[in-house]
Amino acid sequence: MPPRSRADGLVLGNRSLSRFDVCIVGSGAGGSTAAWILAAAGLDVCVLESGPLTYQHLDDPKREPLALHSNDEIKYGVRGFIDQLAAVEPRTFRQHDGQDARVHGDVNVLPKLVGGAFGHADCAVPRFAPVDFRLKSAVEELIAATPGLAVPGFGADAASARFADWPISYDDLEPYYAEVEAVYGVHGTTGDNPFAPRRSTPYPLPPGKGMYLGHVLSDGARRTSFLGEPLHPHVYPSAIATRPYDGRPACVECGQCAGYGCPSNAKGSPAVTTLRRALLSGHCQLRAEAHVTGLTANGRVVTGVDYVDADGRRQRVEPGVVILAASPVESARLCLLSGDLGNSSGQVGRNLMFHLQTNANGFLPNRVHGHRGHAVSHGLTDFRGIEPGGETLRVFSTPDGPRLYLGGICEFVAPQWQVITEDGYVYATELPPGFGARSGLALKNAMRGAPLGQHLLGIIMQAEDAPQATNRVDLDPTVRDVFGLPVPRITYAIHEFERQARLFYTPFLRRVIENAGAPQSFVNPCEGLTGDPPTSRHVLGTLRMGADPATSVTDADGRFHDLDNLYACDGSVFTTGSGYNPTLTILAVAARIAHRLAGTAPGAA
Amino acid sequence: MIRLRFPTVPASVTPRPALPQALRWDAPPVTAAALLSRRQFLAAAGVVLAAAALPWTGVRRAVAAARGRFFTGHERRTLGALCDRIIPPDGDPGGAALGAARYIEGLLTALDRSRRRVYAGGPYSGRQPFGDPRDGTPSRRRPRNAFRRFLPLSRLQEIAWRAELFGSAGVPEMAAIDASLGSVKEGLRDKYRAALAKVDQVSRATSGARFVDLDPAGQDVVLLLLDQGAFAPDPRRNGDTWPTLLVRHTLEGCFGPPEYGGNRKGAGWRTIGYEGDSQPLGYAIYSAAIDDYVERPDHPLSTPDPDEIGPGGTIVPNPLPPDAQRIQSSILTLTAPFGGGGLC
Numbered sequence: 001m002p003p004r005s006r007a008d009g010l011v012l013g014n015r016s017l018s019r020f021d022v023c024i025v026g027s028g029a030g031g032s033t034a035a036w037i038l039a040a041a042g043l044d045v046c047v048l049e050s051g052p053l054t055y056q057h058l059d060d061p062k063r064e065p066l067a068l069h070s071n072d073e074i075k076y077g078v079r080g081f082i083d084q085l086a087a088v089e090p091r092t093f094r095q096h097d098g099q100d101a102r103v104h105g106d107v108n109v110l111p112k113l114v115g116g117a118f119g120h121a122d123c124a125v126p127r128f129a130p131v132d133f134r135l136k137s138a139v140e141e142l143i144a145a146t147p148g149l150a151v152p153g154f155g156a157d158a159a160s161a162r163f164a165d166w167p168i169s170y171d172d173l174e175p176y177y178a179e180v181e182a183v184y185g186v187h188g189t190t191g192d193n194p195f196a197p198r199r200s201t202p203y204p205l206p207p208g209k210g211m212y213l214g215h216v217l218s219d220g221a222r223r224t225s226f227l228g229e230p231l232h233p234h235v236y237p238s239a240i241a242t243r244p245y246d247g248r249p250a251c252v253e254c255g256q257c258a259g260y261g262c263p264s265n266a267k268g269s270p271a272v273t274t275l276r277r278a279l280l281s282g283h284c285q286l287r288a289e290a291h292v293t294g295l296t297a298n299g300r301v302v303t304g305v306d307y308v309d310a311d312g313r314r315q316r317v318e319p320g321v322v323i324l325a326a327s328p329v330e331s332a333r334l335c336l337l338s339g340d341l342g343n344s345s346g347q348v349g350r351n352l353m354f355h356l357q358t359n360a361n362g363f364l365p366n367r368v369h370g371h372r373g374h375a376v377s378h379g380l381t382d383f384r385g386i387e388p389g390g391e392t393l394r395v396f397s398t399p400d401g402p403r404l405y406l407g408g409i410c411e412f413v414a415p416q417w418q419v420i421t422e423d424g425y426v427y428a429t430e431l432p433p434g435f436g437a438r439s440g441l442a443l444k445n446a447m448r449g450a451p452l453g454q455h456l457l458g459i460i461m462q463a464e465d466a467p468q469a470t471n472r473v474d475l476d477p478t479v480r481d482v483f484g485l486p487v488p489r490i491t492y493a494i495h496e497f498e499r500q501a502r503l504f505y506t507p508f509l510r511r512v513i514e515n516a517g518a519p520q521s522f523v524n525p526c527e528g529l530t531g532d533p534p535t536s537r538h539v540l541g542t543l544r545m546g547a548d549p550a551t552s553v554t555d556a557d558g559r560f561h562d563l564d565n566l567y568a569c570d571g572s573v574f575t576t577g578s579g580y581n582p583t584l585t586i587l588a589v590a591a592r593i594a595h596r597l598a599g600t601a602p603g604a605a
Numbered sequence: 606m607i608r609l610r611f612p613t614v615p616a617s618v619t620p621r622p623a624l625p626q627a628l629r630w631d632a633p634p635v636t637a638a639a640l641l642s643r644r645q646f647l648a649a650a651g652v653v654l655a656a657a658a659l660p661w662t663g664v665r666r667a668v669a670a671a672r673g674r675f676f677t678g679h680e681r682r683t684l685g686a687l688c689d690r691i692i693p694p695d696g697d698p699g700g701a702a703l704g705a706a707r708y709i710e711g712l713l714t715a716l717d718r719s720r721r722r723v724y725a726g727g728p729y730s731g732r733q734p735f736g737d738p739r740d741g742t743p744s745r746r747r748p749r750n751a752f753r754r755f756l757p758l759s760r761l762q763e764i765a766w767r768a769e770l771f772g773s774a775g776v777p778e779m780a781a782i783d784a785s786l787g788s789v790k791e792g793l794r795d796k797y798r799a800a801l802a803k804v805d806q807v808s809r810a811t812s813g814a815r816f817v818d819l820d821p822a823g824q825d826v827v828l829l830l831l832d833q834g835a836f837a838p839d840p841r842r843n844g845d846t847w848p849t850l851l852v853r854h855t856l857e858g859c860f861g862p863p864e865y866g867g868n869r870k871g872a873g874w875r876t877i878g879y880e881g882d883s884q885p886l887g888y889a890i891y892s893a894a895i896d897d898y899v900e901r902p903d904h905p906l907s908t909p910d911p912d913e914i915g916p917g918g919t920i921v922p923n924p925l926p927p928d929a930q931r932i933q934s935s936i937l938t939l940t941a942p943f944g945g946g947g948l949c
Contacts, residue, residue, distance in 0.1 A: 249891070
């Protein structure tokens with residue numbers, strides 16, 4: 001009997017399935033949510049995940065999954081255990097057409113593993129606001145009603161951006177928001193954030209105790225006046241269990257959270273929530289380390305999915321329906337690698353959005369101990385640029401006339417005291433020569449004092465990117481990956497729309513830092529200045545949803561306009577990016593797409 | 606998590622000793638006679654240059670010293686001395702005593718056994734107990750150390766790490782990438798072997814003795830020189846030079862989890878007051894008795910550290926060491942031009 005291959009050992013769930021109704025490419029936030037709903041509806045689902053499996057017993061009904069994740073800075077921050085490794089899967093980056101793209105070690109790359117990137121950070125899951133889904137109409141209505149209102153990307157400047165309304169509304173999505181908040185176990189507080197949208201259900205879980213730095217910055221925010229009233233800090237909604245929940249333990253606030261996998265499964269990674277449910281249903285099979293290299297199609301029908309398995313062998317699945325959920329960069333790249341599939345509009349890969357982040361910081365004289373707590377416990381939404389309730393946009397009176405500034409939700413943050421990568425590396429290898437401590441007692445004493453790891457605190461504000469046709473992923477003309485395929489080439493530049501929001505809110509961000517007790521504040525230089533790509537980990541667009549096949553790639557149900565059985569259900573379908581952590585909306589949109597495909601209603605799974 | 610960025614600035618105005626031109630990585634090709642003397646020197650230093658230049662082969666693997674060992678005795682001593690200048694001993698142990706060189710040798714030999722030693726296991730190290738969910742106190746129950754059981758690599762991780770350690774030229778799966786980039790990736794093993802020879806070359810040429818034979822002050826001078834153009838920027842490693850890799854690896858070896866071979870018995874963490882991996886106890890324990898969290902009074906989650914709380918609950922910060930203050934001042938200086946948020 002031949003020895004069992006590696007790939008055979010990486011097949012989970014119902015191993016006897018060989019014919020599939022649906023094949024999902026990617027097991028992250030979108031893919032696992034869809035797998036759960038489709039398998040619950042009785043459809044046989046194959047999930048192909050390119051990344052490794054980091055759990056034991058994930059498909060064992062008798063035992064809780066055992067995470068192979070840990071509080072280990074070498075494993076994560078230093079050696080990239082959950083990273084898409086640039087050495088074998090490089091990407092190239094440039095800011096503008098006409099420039100040569102260069103290989104860059106981190107083109108806003110997302111973690112790649114069974115369960116996807118969601119568990120990589122703090123599982124922050126605010127909802128979008130109702131106005132986000134009709135942003136273009138809302139701005140145009142305001143421009144018509146407000147003399148002197150100028151907005152970059154609108155009016156005379158409309159050609160510079162591709163704003164559009166979503167083909168679905170907040171009300172369409174609300175039941176799915178409620179459904180995914182329940183299955184992933186979201187904690188939050190109702191009523192502490194006047195800008196939060198209406199909701200049909202309470203948060204499933206109450207908040208934890210909150211991090212010290214979260215309380216310090218909340219106090220600073222309450223002491224800061226904005227438009228004549230104090231700011232409104234609030235608990236940051238997160239898919240982290242604060243009580244025993246659905247077989248998961250309560251989070252112990254270990255502190256090695258952002259950038260790490262969760263050792264206890266308190267974080268609602270799709271692996272231990274929706275994907276596990278799908279695997280236990282009898283209707284789902286997961287193949288890990290299965291790297292999809294292309295799709296084949298005949299007319300309007302996708303006929304097969306080709307992949308390379310964990311033994312390096314070429315394999316093929318021929319399902320009834322294919323769903324792309326490999327993240328916006330990789331989902332769009334797969335279409336381009338498959339003979340420009342679904343691209344009669346020429347829009348595949350375009351309107352890539354990253355969220356321009358502004359990071360204001362200061363040094364607290366006493367220790368912030370950001371190594372205790374789940375990375376982000378508090379934040380504020382005042383700088384999103386909407387009226388309370390989020391139904392309408394806020395018009396600001398400025399000396400130049402009325403203006404809109406669509407910043408975003410703010411996270412109160414600090415280092416997690418990762419002593420190697422957040423302290424040592426910075427002092428010895430990242431600060432310019434003469435400004436840091438390269439070696440010797442100066443370095444050792446800096447490590448002892450932890451001037452960053454124990455004293456830096458900050459605010460990260462998201463800002464809505466104007467969608468731009470030129471911001472896109474296409475295939476690099478020369479650089480190849482380990483599979484011999486052209487790598488994604490990212491072209492991305494900032495638009496005046498988000499630049500103005502950053503400029504407007506920066507002084508207020510700094511004031512919060514200073515009111516929280518930092519003697520001085522400073523602003524982290526923008527990535528664009530050094531020619532580097534953003535590191536937001538918010539990656540959206542590229543297969544945008546819309547009603548018009550000439551200007552969008554997918555329809556309101558996530559189905560490609562050009563194909564009868566090809567769907568996308570990750571961040572790629574976002575029409576606009578809004579200004580919040582996008583994952584909850586990815587989950588809700590994926591849930592809606594899957595339910596409509598299966599013919600079921602939210603709550604049925 | 607905050608990822609700070611710094612603008613590039615002109616080279617430091619601080620006067621530094623200059624590296625002789627002939628010792629620069631981009632020095633003009635040496636003459637045959639000079640090459641001969643260099644070879645003789647390297648042989649004397651115990652380095653077999655020809656072997657170092659060979660690709661890794663099964664034969665060479667077979668004749669290599671015991672598994673888990675890569676360096677010659679002299680190389681290992683040189684590396685230990687370098688680690689001790691990067692994190693020097695004072696009242697607390699330095700890089701050598703913390704096992705930083707052992708960590709680096711562990712990295713370079715991580716693929717020598719069938720059980721790869723790249724990623725430690727999980728979920729827990731056993732350094733902390735479980736919390737007691739009944740009342741929210743630390744329990745006496747301790748998990749076993751799962752860090753010790755290193756994880757198998759995925760197919761792509763294996764390819765990436767073989768290229769990282771042995772160089773991409775010997776990894777067939779890297780051929781397409783290498784061809785498209787027009788370069789091969791140098792392996793860390795070859796890099797370290799060549800670099801340690803270069804350290805002695807610079808040391809002899811500028812101080813008249815091998816690195817290990819210099820006193821700490823003399824070693825510090827050589828260490829400075831090594832940063833003055835002795836090593837080429839590596840285009841396949843973001844342009845980093847070997848001294849940058851060495852400094853990073855030394856920090857990892859001093860302050861990473863002990864299962865990787867450094868941070869001996871956690872002494873590196875104690876030196877800087879770091880509490881280490883905190884799971885599964887963490888900093889807030891769920892109590893079923895009150896259906897809420899209980900914090901650890903000595904390691905609070907939501908309030909200031911107890912040693913910085915003065916009379917009446919006021920905050921009394923512990924003074925920051927001058928070397929740490931200087932880092933903060935540097936960052937305020939470097940980022941000052943960007944404070945308006947408009948440069949973007």
